[in-house]
Amino acid sequence: MATALGVAPTRMELIKLRRRIALAQKGHDLLREKMDALIMEFFGILREIEDVRKNALESLSKAFGQLSICQAEIGTIETLQAAREMKRDVTLRIQTRYLMGVSVPHVEIDQDKKAPLPGYSIHGTSAVLDKATAAFVQALAHLVKLAELEAAAYALARELERTKRRVNALEHVLIPRLQQMIKFIQSRLDEIERENFTRLKRIKAILERRHQ
């Protein structure tokens, strides 16, 4: 059994193992705290995603509605032509932020280019097209925010999985193994103590017999 557990049944080893189990327990507690905090952050982001997705869908629906009105009012070909003439450059500023030690992107549409001149000719188009353009720009802002949050959620989920695996390894493999080793050493030491006790008793009995 000693070889199977890979541990010598000595008092020194017992002390070492007790120290090791205390360290493992401490690591386990800290990782569990991290896991709890990660879960909190993850659900917070999920709630935010729900809100932003709702806003994005509403603004997209509004934008496509405006586009349909525009197509009906100035014509499909004219609207397509205006769309081709649109300045489509969108500058995004991507920064890193840390959520519980997990690097997540923070994406912002550059403020200067957020509302550029549309680029299409005012002649031949109407105010409905401007409204549709504005609605799409607004929808884009929601979509960018949604992308940012979804990326954060994926990164947090990956970290959560990794942390959970470590917590489980400590909880179900390392700590029980150490406990088993301690139990083994303790039982071996008890057995040695019992053996010594009986040996001493026997020696005492032999010596008493000799004296008689």
Next chain:
Amino acid sequence: MDIEAFIRQEQAKLNAHLPRERITLAEALNASEPYVELKNGGRHYFDKKELDLLATALPKDWHSSLRLPMLIRIDRKLGSGTAKLVGLEARVAAKVLNKNESDELILYRPEIMSLRRKLPTTTEYLFVP
């Protein structure tokens, strides 16, 4: 891997996201791109809207003494789901959460969530070993 080495490595990783040096709110407000360098070599950027929120909510003399990010201390001695803020950070968090101001503030899970929701970039977790 040796168990002790594995646990020590995990403990070291827990706080790798903390800044090498924190900056004051005043410095962050003056910077065009406010950020701090992290121990793991990365950069953590602060949200300007959040900084403005802090600047308006706090008295001006606190601006040069409040260091960012504020640290939410997770100490296992306090029990599961409990965190602590100390000093000026505790006062700021109490103000943000509409609680009584003190030099030491103990927060429970829903309050931590609320604080993180209000100040996601200007607060950070610190795991006390």
